[in-house]
Amino acid sequence: MYPRRYFAGGIRFIHVNQVAASRGGRKDQKHVLTTIRLQIDEFVRETEHGSYEQQPLTSSLFYVVACRSQVTAGTLKRMLVVLDECDTVLSTDADQRAFASVVHNVLTNHFALKLIITARTTIVSDRLQTHGGSQFRLTSLSPTKSADLLRRHVTRKLSLHDVQLSPLAKTLQHSNPVENLTRVLAAHPLVARTHGVPKAIVQAAARINAATATTLDHLATSLV
DSSP states (O other), X not given: OOHHHHOTTOEEEEEHHHHHHHTTGGGGHHHHHHXXXXXXXXXXXXXXXXXXXXXXXXXXXXXXXXXXXXXXXXXXXXXXXXXXXXXXXXXXHHHHHHHHHHHHXXXXXOTTEEEEEEOSSOOOOHHHXXXXXEEEEOOXXXXXXXXHHHHHHOOSOOOGGGGTTSTTTTSOOOSSHHHHHHHHHHXXXXXXXXXXXXXXXXXXXXXXXXXXXXXXXXXXXXXX
């Protein structure tokens, strides 16, 4: 599936943890949920008026897809909203019930909308099942795949000089220099700390890109 084509109405990201931080965290859960609903409503209105901004997809450990049927008679455009990192509003059973209620109401009111909810917390709710909700467990990336993803997001050239803290740095791992560096990088402490979570890997790459004159070894020790 090509998401940009399928969701002709647009794709919108809402970073729930950032919303919670701006509202004081869990203590203001009601405000957080209200803000989420208002942002979704605004996105739908923008789509109806032909004005929206698409945003890139990201990943998290677990996600639940909850959807509300499909477009009717071609008059509505499919829309996707990603509620990213929802754990901050899922701490207790009461929190989960309140969150599920908001999701239920949003999907009921917006016929062409689909949601992707990312969280490390498992959400159990009959109200989500009403809309065809499905749960998917995303496994962590292997060290080698983590290193490969990191390299693809790092804009500067890396060398063995940058990764001497890797226990594999002193021995040749592969005759191909690129593959050798990837294998050495896979065992580096900076990669190990991401635990194979794509979002953490991308964030690590951003730190590397920001510190252009700093080796990965120095970054690894400075973040301890």
